[in-house]
Structures are given as structure tokens and as C-alpha cells.
Amino acid sequence: MSITTHRSERSGWVRQPWLWFAIALALVAFGFWPSFLSALPNVPSHIFVHGTSATLWMALPIAQGLLIVKRRRSLHRRLGYASLALAAAVVVTGLHVVQTMILKNGDTVRFVSFKFALLDLTGIFLFVTFLAMAVQSARRHEIGMHLRLMACTALIPLEAANERTAIQLFPGIVPDFDAALYASLLSMEAICAALIVAEWWLDRVRWPFAFMLFYYLVMHIIATPVALDPQFQAFCQWYAHLGA
Template identity: 30%
Template sequence: MARTSTVSSTGHVRTGRSPSQDWTRLFYVGAACVMLILVLIGFRHFFLHGSAHPGRELTPNIRTLIIVHGISMTGWVLAFLIQSLLIATRRRRVHMKLGPVAVVLAAFILVSGLWFNVASFRLVPPDFILWTLTMKQFMVLGFYTLFMFAVFVAVGIWYRRQPEIHRPMMLLATLSTMAPAIARIDVLNALYQGTVMERLFGPSLGMLILGAAFLVVKWYVTRTIDGWYAIGYGVLASTQLLTIQFARTRVWDEIARVLLR
């Protein structure tokens, strides 16, 4: 990252962070706040009443699993906000010390997420339609979300000492989990339900729009395009589109049939 330098009246050179660095740090804090707010709105029934969307009872057979997975996912968004705040307030050592905790949380999310994805769809009638997809078709989105989350987290951890890569990867990891929350905000989904966009993107359009907005906002405040984020977002958007089309194939139908036995 670039630094600015000035010469004092005594001849000493003083260095400091450039304004773009400060804006970058604030951007990540702002992005984390936006995602946390969306999670709280989307899952408001869960947090306020202990119920599922749009107010129905949590499935008794997997109630504990739902609660554990929901809390762990919310914990990840909170962790992303805390880590962003630590960097913004120049507490990098604390940020680094909390890194292993985030790794453990990510691993727990993957395990509970895989368990939840299979267990929940075993209890749903096979002819139930959601976002133009049958339940067997819809199940692939859960696996896809966990896969992309794992990929972005893994890349972020591998490049943890290179902030220009680490930070956008962790942002993308968090963004990749946002579709379930945004899909539960009815006023937003009503804008495209029943259109060709619903068939193409399913419940993920809101998440992809949010990701595009992050790219534009970061460019606006820093006056530079974040290449790593742009590449990661492009992968996320294109594979999301392909995954929904794959969900409608006979190949996935056979895979889902085996998983749901």
C-alpha cells in the first residue's frame, strides 16, 4: 500500500497512510455493517421470535441444528465486522490473534452447513417449488454456497499476509453467504419474482447486486478498481448462474436422489 511522506521543519521525514488507505479500511467496515443489517432484517423472525420465515415454526426434527447453524453464520458476519474494525483502528496484532478463531468458526460452518443442507431437504415434500426450483434442485445451491465460502476463505487464509488479496477474499466469503438472508426480505424479492431474472438467478440476484454495489462503491471512494475483488466477484456471479442451470439437469437429479436416501 502507498504511503505519504512529509518533511518537518527539523528535517525529519514523517510517513503516514494515504487517504485511499483510510477509505479502504472504512469501506470494509461499512460493507460489514451493511451485511450484518441485511442478516438481521432477513432473519428477523428467527432472532425476535425463534421462528422461520415468514413466521412458521422451526422444523422440530432439526430445530437444534437450525439454531446452531444460524448462530454460527451470524457469528461469521460479526467476526468479519470486528476484524474490519480492528484493522480500521490499527489494531493489527489483535486482528492476527483472532484469525485462528475465524478459521475454526469457518470449519464449523462448513460441517454444520453440510449437515443442515441434507437433513433439511429430507424433510421437505419433493414436489415443493421454491424460486422456480424443486427441492432436489434447490439443494445444490446450499452445497454451492458452502463450496464458494470455503474457496474464498481458503484463498484469504493463504494470502493472509497480503492485505490486497486477503481482504477482498474475506469480503467475498461473507458475501457468498448472503443469499439466504436477502432472499427472506420480501419487499426486495418482489421486484423480480415471476420474471426471467428469477429463473436465471433464483434467490441469489440480491446477493449479486450487493456484490456489484460493493465493487462500485470501493472504486468511488478509492478511485481504483480492486482487481482481486473484481476477479472473485466474476467467478462468484458466473458460477452462480451455471449452478442454477446445473440444478435442472438429470445429472444433479441423480446425485440428489442418492444424497436424500
């Protein structure tokens, strides 16, 4: 039996993208259950809209994947274009959530908030970039690249959920959000590495997951130095008051 045939027979479970999106959604639900999903009546309106739109965004690829399995490609395309409005809601509310996070304690900004501002703002930029590239890939019928780019848009909100999961599961090791940030970055690096290995297993390694691994490694290295930079701190203060 050839290596290619052997890989093909072993990897049928890898070729079910909707299943992996479902796992990612379950992880997000677990991470945000105590602070968001179980406390919806008491959640501020802007966080409610952001959390709901982000959750729906995580659920969208599951529905889209099942539509492909059922060969409902026309509905898949229409839902995809309609979901751009949902993506806009994720981005706009996400930008506002960053503002309120910075100003949570008034003019006294917690040091860890500067780290989160760096991670969140760059994450939103990547979300928009990957989504735009995913739309272009779909138009060019580059389905493999489209799927990978859409997966990257789902990885970005997973990072925030993993912070909360780390605090819930390992309170002795991860006592606060400063430690949780680095625990989450480690988890995202491991997930990206696993995705790259899975691609290699399928003999189809492409750049999106490698780029995401590079991004999280860079964030791991620069989060503290950038947060210590007075110019970045001044930028965060300016951004937090933007539109006030």
C-alpha cells in the same frame, strides 16, 4: 488536482471495511428476523447452530476491522486463527442443513430444492476456498487481497438473507422461494458490480469481486437446467441420505 488525489479525497468512506461488513450483517439480520432470529426457541437445533455460527461469522469482520483501526494487530491475528473453528461450524452445519432442506417433504423433493442444493453446495465450496486463500494472503501480508477474500466469505451467506428480504418487501412480485432465488441472485449481481465499481474508483480492481459476479451470473443461467437434470437430482437424493 490530479485524478488520483481527487479519488483519494472522495473515497475515504470506502476505506472503512468494518462499516460495509456491518451493513451486510444488518441485511442478514433483517432477512432472517421472521424465520430465525425472532423464533429462536422454536428453531431446530441444527438450524440454530448453523444460523448462530453464520451470524457470528458475519459479525467477526466488524470486530476484526475495529481491532485494526485501534492497532490491536496481535489480537486481530489470534482472533482470526481462533475463528477457523467457527468457520468449520458454519460449513459442517451448512452441509447438514442442505440435507434437511432436500428431505423437507420426505421423498418428494420440491423442484426448487434442487436449485437451492446447487447454489448452497457450490457456495459452501467457495466459502472454504476463499477462506483458505484469505489465510494464505494474510500470511504473505497481502492485506488488500486478504480483505477482499474475507469479504467474499461474507457475501455468500448474504445471498440466502436476500431471498427472505425479497419475499418480505415485495410479496406481490416475489411470492415464493423460487422467485426469491432469482431476485436474490439479481441483488448479489448488483452488489458485486457495485463493489467492482468501488474498486475501480480506488484504482485497485482485483479479481475476487469479479469472480463472484461471474459466479452469480452463471448460477442465474444454469440453476434451472441443472435442477432439471436427472443425474443431478439423483445426486441430491444420494447426498440427502448420506450418513442416515
